[in-house]
Structures are given as structure tokens and as C-alpha cells.
Amino acid sequence: MSTPLDLTGVFPAMCTPFDDDERIDFDTLQTDAQRLETAGVDGLVPVGSTGESATLTHDEHVRVVEAVIEAVDDVPVIAGTGSNNTREALELSERAADAGADGLLLISPYYNKPEQRGLVDHFRAIADAVDLPQIVYNVPSRTGRSIEPDTAVTLAEHENIAGYKAASGDLGLIGEITERTAEADFSVLSGDDALTVPMISVGATGTISVAANVEPERTCAMVGAAIDGDYERARGLHHELGPLFRQLFVETNPIPVKEAMAIRGNMPARLRPPLSRLSDEHRGDLETILADLETERTSVADASSESDR
Template identity: 35%
Template sequence: MELKGIMPALLTPLTKEQTVNERALRQLTNHLIESGVHGIFALGTNGEFHLFNTEEKVKIAQIVIDEVNGRVPVLIGTGGNSTEEVIELSKRMEDIGADALSVITPYFVTPTQEEVIVHFQRIAEETSLPVLLYNIPSKTGMSLEPETVAKLAEVPNIVGIKDSSGNFENIKQYIEVTKGKDFSVFAGTDSLILKTLKAGGVGAVASTANMIPDIVLAIYSNWLNGNNEGAEEAQEKLKPLRDTFQYGTLPAALKKAVEIYGIPVGPPKLPVSELSGEGLEKVKLMVEGYKKQSVI
């Protein structure tokens, strides 16, 4: 199984009562696969992984794995603060048929680079699945140094990293220090998809793909076919959606956008509030703008 291309950072649809909306989760998963995505990345930051308990996470993963039914690889986020907790969840996800795991750095605690190396090594030892490192310092308070990533890339089943630092220099350094190794670098910041591909990255885990997968896929396919102009155009088209993310706590704006677009993903998980007021109006205008361009 090769991990590359565009993998949506899947939203987790909820009912008004805050329970997992299985029907909408299946609908969204199917819609994305039919759009041509290269994988599904569930229980990441936009999937609100940090707000679900273990049983809810397993349920969400089971639904996604069942609906995908082997059509594309399924990556499941199993990150947490304690090494033991991550290992336990990773084993459960392996048992139910996940294709790969995504493991975020610990958060709330701020481990040293040495500590985080041991953390990831232990997790990798306890699973036969490929492991994708996940770096998002704005949410975790720590960043994986390039030297750390180079060392972890030596572990046979640590196969890549998703970088959501928003810092292109960081991505370039990850690519540089893992050159010649069987290791893949993915953009986790949607504004940097094309730049990452040009620098030697293999794809993106993209939140915007929940609503406009065709545009995100066009960045990748145009780049692959040497059509830089088409790739640049598609990259630019993500901006209106990304610009609305500021109007609510993540992922409130994206959930509202996808709901208005036509898939009932419901509200965010509390304590995050549903979008309202000016923010809601801005999102409505943005969706309308895409419709006028016949993009959606």
C-alpha cells in the first residue's frame, strides 16, 4: 500500500444530540471516494479526535473502514498523551482493519525531542501497521525537529509525516533530511499543497477536500501532469473556503460550509459552538460564490 496523493482530513458528522451520525459519515466518506481521493484520513484535528472517548473513536473508525470497503487506504488517528494509551488504541484500530495510523505528538505535556523519539519508537514497535507522524505545533505546543524526523524515519514502519505547522521551511527540511529513505512528506496546511509537491512531497491531508475535493484533486493531478498553471489556479481556488476558517473555533466554519453545501455533518462537538451571526453569513456567501463558479 502506497500512501500518496490527496487524503481528506475527514470531518466527523454529529447529530444535534452530539452522537455520531452514522448515515452522514457514510455519505461523506462515499462522496469523497467517488470524487477520486487517494485515501481517507479519519480522526484527525478536523475530525475532532481529541473530543471523543475511546469507544466513540472505535465506532467512527469502524463505520469509515466498513464504508470504504478497501477502495482506498484508511488512515486512523490514534494519537494521545500517554504512550500506553496510544498503543492500546492503535492495537484496536489494527484489529478492526485500519490500513495505517496517524499519530500526533503528545499535547498538554511538552516532551523533549529525545522523549518523543522513544514515544514514537515504542508505538511503532507495538503495531505492524504503517505509522504517519503528525506535526501541528500550534495545537500541541511542540514541533518535531528535522533531526528527530530523520531518526524516526529509520524505524521500518514509520513511513511519513503530515506537517501542519504552516511553515514551508519546516516541510522543506523534512524532505531534505529524509531523502533516499522510504519516507513520505505530506502537506497538512492546505495553502502549501502545491509548494510541498514541488519540493518533493507526495501529497496532502486536506481539510478543504471535505467540501471541494475536485479542486484539491486538481492541484495534484495538474502537478502530476506537468500543468503548473492549472495546479496554481486550483491552489488559488481554495482561498475563499480557507478564509472562512477564522470565523469560528476549528472545525465550526468547515462543518457549516459542508452542511450548507449539502452533507448534513451537523454541529461541532461541544465545547465548540455552531457557527452563527456574521460568521455564518460569511460562510453562506462563500458557498454561494463557489456555486456561481460551478465549482460545486
């Protein structure tokens, strides 16, 4: 049985920075991991969809995992190791485990669209072979197939399958899974920033978040408040972040978040083809939203400083 992993809180789905020649910028990657750890996140998730894993070689994939592990001191690193090829996902998972990852995030097979029994066989094959906590990832908009509640409940019986990342937008499905796995050692995590607070209200334990790359402190405050049952504060923070949540998905993820990271000075906006830079029509709106968030942050800090006098 794998070492337990606390899946409560905020786990940014990290971006992968590239230099002018489209090579991975490992210095910037490690600096970004340290920035997020300092901001108070509960773990890091490199080389997922937001990390452009689809355009990384297997060797690059493992080197990113190794670099993030090396950069941080006290947060778990959950490596994205999914594939639509079970053998390939197993190989990536084994290599991530050898690199020292604390857990794995496994997207359901995409394009070939297996039936639910095929999904069970796929995830069980990896869980049987790799002794790490594993999160199955449901994002039917990318894969063309949903991991249904019966399948999730069946998978939750495996000692190495620790959680379910939900990015279907179906709150009914999510509520059913949290209800039916309530007695299991199994966590449901939001994979949709705009639904994180509603998901926690029906039993989710946190989020694997895109927005936390840009606003880690505020995302942590929002999730912490919701977990503590302070829904008035959680709702307020959700509304503050709402425009950012929406803007980060006006084009395919991670195009907008890479642009936001560049605007904030955290990394270049470069993406590997076939992804392209955020269009000009959306960049202005993103700049305005980020500026407004900075203004709100400054106003809160000034108010706090006044009250301490």
C-alpha cells in the first residue's frame, strides 16, 4: 500500500516555461515552484495539461518532475503521467515514481474512447504496478469520455487510487461520487476553478487549479475558507477571482494562463506548437483583470495597515 497523501487544499497545475528555442527553461521552472510553495499551496502538479505534457518527450517529462522535486522543500509533487496508451502511462508512472514523485495524476485515455470497463482496467493496471497514491482525472471535453460514478466508486476500492479530479462541469455527477465514496479513503478534487467552492460544498477536498498559478494566495484563502465552512468569505473570494477564472479559459488552456504568467513577470508566454499566443482581443481584458486584482490586493493591505496603527 502506498504512503498516504493528504489531498486537502490547493494544488496548482503548473505551467512549463520555454526559452526562445522552445527548450524547457529549468531555472524559471524551479523559481516558479518555489514561488508557489512560498505562497502556501498544498502541493504541486507538474506536466499535466497545463504543463503542455502533450508536446514534451518522455525524457523531458521526467526531467520536469525531477526539477520540481529538487526545487521545493516541504510540499508533495504529484506528477501528471497519463496517456491514451496504457503501456505508455505505466512507463511514465514508473519513471515518475523512480524520480521521487509523491503521487500521480492520470488523465483518462483520450481519442480512443474506451468503455467504462476499459477505464477500470487501464487505471487498475497502473495502480497495481506503481505503489504511489494516484488521482484519476475526468475531463471529457478533452478525452471524449467521462469517468462515470460507478467507475469512480469501483476504482476507489483500490488502495493506490486516492482521488478523482473532476473537470466535467457536472455537479450532480460530482456530488454522487463524493456521496458514494464518503466512507472510503478517497478524495474528490475540483479541476474547474469556477466550480471549486460549489464542489467543496458537496464534499470535494480542494482543487488542482489553473488560477492558483496566477493568484496562489487568494486561491488558498478561498479554498481554506470553504473547507472551514466559512462560505461567506469563500463566496467573496470566489467573486473576486471570478473574472480571472473566466478569462483563463477564453482560449484553450494553457494559452491564457501562460499570458497571465508573463504579464505578472513569472515566466515567458511561449508555448510549443500547435498552441499559439493569446490573441490581442483577449489580452487587453486579461491585463485589466490582473490590474484590478492587484488594486484590490493593495487596498486590502492598506486597510490592514491602517487598522494595525
